[in-house]
Amino acid sequence: MKTKYLFLILIVLSFFFSCSQEDGIVIVEEPFKDSALELEQAKLAIYAMGLDTTFMVEWNNYYIVEEDILLCKDSINLTSTRQYHATYYVDNYQTITVGVDNTIAQSTNWREATKEAIDVYNKYTGLRFVYNEYNPQIKISKSNLYNAIACAQGEFPLSGKPGSKIIINDSFYKNIDTFLSLSQKKFLLVHELGHNLGLRHTNGLGEGDGGVGLVQIPGTPTSDSQSFMNSTTCGNSWNGASTYDVVALKTLWPxxxxxxxxxxxxxxxxxxxxxxxxxxxxxxxxxxxxxxxxxxxxxxxxxxxxxxxxxxxxxxxxxxxxTNVIRLMAISDTSASTVRFTLSQVTPVTFLDIEVERGFNEWSEISRFTEETGVTLTKIPASFSIRTFIEPYIWNANPNSYAIYNWQDATVLDPGEYVLEARFTKSLGLQNGADGKHGVIRAVIEY
Ligand SMILES: [Zn+2]
Structure with a gap:
């Protein structure tokens, strides 16, 4: 029995160290929260340690295997929580490309999950993430991490640049592609990307320095159970960044x-x-x-x-x-449908009373021909243009009236020559001049 007790101590120690496995840059994730899933996960891990888990059961704070070996559950449950980053986290104000590689099948929704995950960082940080599968800075791939108690692993940054890989554990479940929903994949990737940028586990105090540093992020509290950077969250669905996740992101990367x-x-x-x-x-x-x-x-x-x-x-x-205000009007289907003007300096221009009047056609008939009825303002040569078409506004129209739309908008134009044009769709047939049977559009600008 003595050797078994010694073995027990070693196992407990090894479990303790598995909690602190953020050394050597690679981060090992913690198991599912769900107790049934947690038990399954624990079985895999204990089996990997060479023990027979056939009759493994839970007992208080322990798993009992091979009849008399106790494995402490508490050793993997860290209780102190706070947002942390590693000593090095990525520099702000940079574009970071992220993409999955060909180890991930097109038929899975990992790509979609990745795009949704990077949108979270685009929303809250001064970093700009772009999805790109050609030689991305952060490559997401799938591999068998036989010894890892993890859905995935991220990699801490080096020299201000993000960790270069995220590995999804193909051996954690029979088919992680279908086992995790899109929302769970998104959560997982937001979490892993956090590591690649330099974030450590919110409940990571017990994990120690781990060789990469453990620095509390100012403005974050002593506990945040809603943080997406907590460990033991593998399998969680995405419910948004917590208030203090947002504080952490905005503090590090405003x-x-x-x-x-x-x-x-x-x-x-x-x-x-x-x-x-x-x-x-x-x-x-x-x-x-x-x-x-x-x-x-x-x-x-x-x-x-x-x-x-x-x-x-x-x-x-x-x-x-x-200076004196200049007013110009363009009227569709007349000789004044295009009006040219020249600005000698940077000038604010106001679109004033841009009106669309319909004839006997319904608004829905007019708006069916997209980008044909509206106003364009183009710099000559055509290097810059402002285009306003009626389709986005049509749904507010009263179908039984001869409604007039009014837009008021203002924009700053650089010096140069411009053309203002009022266009009414020709797809409904020929017009009859300024009071066209199908309708008329009038645009007035002022500067
Ligand atoms: Zn983690």
């Missing part, structure tokens, strides 16, 4: 902040890394008419709308004296 200086009427805003500044943001001031954004207070370095936002930035508005 989104880009755009601040507007010098009396701009616009509030500070948070935008995605790699996004563009909207032309619809037009500041107003008693100083005059907005005449473009600059990157410095001296207004010598212009900001272009074609530039992507890749970090925090302060933009300075330029103001010019008010």
């Amino acid at each position: 989104k880009c902040i755009i601040s507007f200086a010098d009396g701009s009427s616009l509030p500070q805003m948070e935008v995605d890394y790699g996004s563009y500044l909207s032309r619809n943001l037009i500041p107003t001031s008693a100083k005059g008419i907005f005449a473009g954004w600059f990157k410095n207070a001296a207004l010598t370095i212009p900001f272009s709308y074609g530039e992507t936002i890749i970090g925090d930035i302060t933009l300075y508005p330029k103001w010019r004296d008010k």
Whole structure:
């Protein structure tokens, strides 16, 4: 019996170390919460240790195998919870490609789950994730991890770059592809991606440094049972990031902040890394008419709308004296259906009273011909255009009336030559001039 007690101690120790297996970069996940599944998982693990699990049973805090060997369950249940990251986590403001490889069959929904998982990080972080199966930075593959008590494994980052692989354990269940639902796969991949970015288990205090560091994330609480980074969550369905998961993500990887200086009427805003500044943001001031954004207070370095936002930035508005307002109108199916104009400087342009009047056709008949009835504003040569068509608005129309739509919109245009065009669909047949039998569209702009 003595040798068996010694064996028992060794087993308990080995279980303890399996809890701390985040050393050596690879992270081993904990088993399912569900007790039946947990028992099955424990059997696999204990069998892998060379024990006979045929008559294995649970007893209080133990599993009993081979009649008299007790295996402590508590040794794999860590109770202290808090959000943590490893010493190294990925640098903010970078694009990270993620994709599955050909070890994962097209017929499975791992690809869909991956896309949904990266959307979580796109939503809450200043990182930009792109799904790409060609040589991705984080490759998701399936392999037999015979000795792992895990649905999957992630890999901690190195030098600011994400861990390069996530391995889905093909031997954990007979068929993990069908065993896990799309929602469970999404949860699993959000969790593993967290490791690849540098997140450790929220309940990971007992796991120790593990050679990769264990640093508490500021603003996160001492306990968060809803965190997707808790261990022992393999098999959970996705129910969204917890409040403090979001705090953790936003603390480590905040989104880009755009601040507007010098009396701009616009509030500070948070935008995605790699996004563009909207032309619809037009500041107003008693100083005059907005005449473009600059990157410095001296207004010598212009900001272009074609530039992507890749970090925090302060933009300075330029103001010019008010000039006479210019009004232009385009009317479909007349000689004025296209109107040309030239802007000598950056200018806010307001779309005013863009009206669509229908003749004897129903709105549904007109909107059937998509992108044929509306207003376009195009820079010449055609490098930039604003297109507004009526289909998205048609569903609000009263089908029994000769309704008129009114749009009011404003945008900032760069210097150059432009064409404003009002178009009514020709697919319903010939028109009869300005008061067309099918309808007419009129667009007024002002600057
Ligand atoms: Zn984990």
